[in-house]
Amino acid sequence: MSVIHDLAATVLSRRGADPESSWTAKLFAKGPEKCAEKFGEEAIEAIIEAVKGDRAKLTAEAADVLYHLLVMLAARDVTLAEVEAELARREGVSGLTEKAARG
Template sequence: MSTGLHRLAATIEDRKFADPDSSWTAKLLAKGPEKCAEKFGEEAVEAIIEAVKGDRAKLISEAADALYHLLVMLAARGVTLADVEAELDRREGVSGIAEKAARK
């Protein structure tokens, strides 16, 4: 099944090889994983601010930005959406409390 996130992840993967002068994604990736992580952090904070403020439309917009930058950050480290989905599948049906306890 192809979702918007899957299509976005595929586009990000394709842009790894694009000219940074013509692609924002390529430009971010060219700056390295650390810059991609910094950008994700900025967008996550903006989403948090909108969640606290309660503006639904702005939260949706910032959440979309955060998801995009999360996928770019993952791509910068060679982690795919499928990798993350596999981890979520592994955790399915496990209590969040039990899952956190198993990490220790």
């Protein structure tokens, strides 16, 4: 398994955990909307570091983005496997063609 798969499994294991014992459980307890908000905050922080050009800070923020993406997906019962299947479906399809098909 990859580190992302391991992280996704850890995130899922925290869904029913005590919010006082786990940051992830605390996010889940606040609801899917808060999970989405945290993802958005981290994405903005990553954008800022990308614009600044600080590779180390961008790397750290990108890790936060991936973590919060997994939390947000789990909060809405979307699995990493479903996202991977969607990526596989798009493989070999031009980005322009794929976007046009979505309308």
